[in-house]
Amino acid sequence: MPGTDKITIFYDAMPLVLSAGRAVYWPEKKMLILSDLHLGKTGYFRAHGIPVSSAVLTDDLRRLGHLIHEFKPEQVLVAGDMFHHRFNNDVHLFQDWRQSYKELSFLLVPGNHDRHMDIDYAGIQVTVTPETYGLGEIHFVHEMQAEQAGRFTISGHLHPGYRISGKAKQSLCLPCFIRGRHHLILPAFSQFTGLYTGASAGHTCYVISENKLFEF
Structure with a gap:
């Protein structure tokens, strides 16, 4: 089954472009959508004596820059957990990148981590929306509680993964998008996150492997 770097899905004839770069492009609004960037996570681990390289964050921002150059959006929406913990040097790296x-x-759209952050969002040119943010038929929330007919919900939070098992008891867990009838759960944008495999049953999954998407 050949993979592709982009797959277009539709909600009521409205296209949304899923990217193997762990984001969605909404052409109608010229909007790039992602979730769970977790800026500051590597700094948090280093502050607690765990040697995690800041190159992890640098690579996440490099990938985000690549998507911006590819899709040329006018706006970027983060569906929660843009930040991970208290202000640290990783946030300065984002400030420099933002320039x-x-x-x-x-x-x-604030997530559970963002609500505990003491950050001058205006100072880093980020607009914070309500916890549920609607644009036409699409609503954004960090953690979706339940599908709602009549609107399409895009969320994050779960860091969804899909487990592929082999014949010799080996398995591989990969990040994925999860598509339901009225919702889409985004993969964590940051590569420095765990994966949750308990939400994929009964849904279409678009699994990310080596910069390609595969439908399951």
């Missing part, structure tokens, strides 16, 4: 994209509007 290269001053023309872009950044929206943050």
Whole structure:
């Protein structure tokens, strides 16, 4: 089964482009959508004596920059957990990176980590929305509680993964998008996260492997 770097799905004839770069592009709104960037997580681990390289964050921001250059959005929306913990040097790295994209509007639908952050969002040119943010038929929330007919919900939080098992008891867990009838759960954008495999049953999964998407 050949993979592809992008797959277009539809909700009421409205296209949404899933990218193997762990994000979604909404052409109608010229919006790039992602979740669970977890800025500051590597700094948090280092502050607690666990040697995690800041190159993890640098690579996440490099991938985000690549998606911005590819899709050329006018706005970027983060569906929660843009930040991981208290202000640390990783946030300064984001501030420096943000200077290269001053023309872009950044929206943050606050997640469970963001609510505990003491950050000057205006100072880093990020607009914080209500916890449920609607644009036409699409609603954004960090953690979806239940599907609602008549609207399409895009969320994050779960860091969804899909487990592929082999014949010799070996298995591999990969990040994925989970598509339901009225919802889409995004993979964690940061590569420095765990994966939860308990939400994929009964849904279509778009699994990410080596910069390609595979439908299961």
